Amino acid sequence: NAGVTQTPKFQVLKTGQSMTLQCAQDMNHNSMYWYRQDPGMGLRLIYYSASEGTTDKGEVPNGYNVSRLNKREFSLRLESAAPSQTSVYFCASSEWSGGGYTFGSGTRLTVV
Amino acid sequence: KQEVTQIPAALSVPEGENLVLNCSFTDSAIYNLQWFRQDPGKGLTSLLLIQSSQREQTSGRLNASLDKSSGRSTLYIAASQPGDSATYLCAVRRSNYQLIWGAGTKLIIKP
Numbered sequence: 001n002a003g004v005t006q007t008p009k010f011q012v013l014k015t016g017q018s019m020t021l022q023c024a025q026d027m028n029h030n031s032m033y034w035y036r037q038d039p040g041m042g043l044r045l046i047y048y049s050a051s052e053g054t055t056d057k058g059e060v061p062n063g064y065n066v067s068r069l070n071k072r073e074f075s076l077r078l079e080s081a082a083p084s085q086t087s088v089y090f091c092a093s094s095e096w097s098g099g100g101y102t103f104g105s106g107t108r109l110t111v112v
Numbered sequence: 113k114q115e116v117t118q119i120p121a122a123l124s125v126p127e128g129e130n131l132v133l134n135c136s137f138t139d140s141a142i143y144n145l146q147w148f149r150q151d152p153g154k155g156l157t158s159l160l161l162i163q164s165s166q167r168e169q170t171s172g173r174l175n176a177s178l179d180k181s182s183g184r185s186t187l188y189i190a191a192s193q194p195g196d197s198a199t200y201l202c203a204v205r206r207s208n209y210q211l212i213w214g215a216g217t218k219l220i221i222k223p
Contacts, residue, residue: 031209042213043201050209058210090155098143100161101203101211105154 002026006091006104013081013111021076021107023091031094032074033058033101034066036087043090049074081111114139116204118214126222127194133187133217135202140180143205147176147187149198150216156201160187192221 004025013019025032034046045058049068063085065077074093078085091104115138125131135145144163148156160169160176162185168177175188189196199218203211 033209042215043211045210048209056209098163098205100144100146100158102158103148103156108153 004091004093004102004104006089006107008107009105010108011110013078013109015081015083015111017081018077018079019081020078021089021091021109022073023075023104024073025091025093025102026072027093027095027102028071029093029095029099029102030071031096032068033092033094034064034074034076035090035092036060037090037106038087046076046089081109083111085109086111114142114204114206114212116202116212116214118200118202118217120217121215122218122220124220124222125192127192129192130188130190131192131219133189133200133202133219135185135187135214137183137185137204137212139206140183141206142180145176145178145185146203146205146211147174147185148201148203150201151198159200194221194223197221 007022030051033048035043037043044060047066049055052071055066067075089107092101094101117136119134146161147159150156162169162178173190178185199216201216202214
């Protein structure tokens with residue numbers, strides 16, 4: 001099915017470990033996004049990429065880095081995981097500034 | 113600052129009823145408004161997208177309206193079914209690649 005694919009779906013990390021969350025879309029969208037969702041906090045934007053070759057900070061970028069590998073792929077890296085980064089992470093894409101968003105199914109990350 | 117409010121926070125109705133979910137926003141300078149549903153432990157599914165120049169969109173039993181001047185959108189669900197039980201989120205898109213989210217309405221449809 002066409003859409004946004006995230007891997008892995010679940011992950012448990014120890015404090016200080018690093019990992020990369022992968023995201024790929026096959027809709028030829030220009031823009032891609034990483035969000036985190038926490039109970040009572042709603043969805044918060046971590047980083048976004050308006051187009052291939054560009055990335056920008058969102059609302060909560062500290063502790064994360066991103067790479068827009070090509071038009072299809074946008075990865076999120078945690079260099080040194082902290083318990084505060086326990087969350088559900090969603091990747092999304094959109095076609096243009098006025099278009100709608102398509103979300104992936106999420107990655108549930110626990111940092112112990 | 114754009115703020116998005118969804119009322120009610122939770123709603124429980126018997127199967128078969130028609131219902132309305134509300135979303136209000138404070139700044140009418142928007143690109144579009146999008147309604148999503150989220151099932152527990154799952155991702156977000158886009159339901160309807162209304163561009164700022166549009167008044168409504170329809171998909172099956174769902175109808176979403178947009179009144180920019182009053183800062184309101186409604187999601188109308190006809191003939192509700194237990195499978196409609198989920199959290200419904202509205203999000204307003206600003207001009208700078210940012211979505212402003214409502215807190216959601218948790219909907220329960222009782223068989």
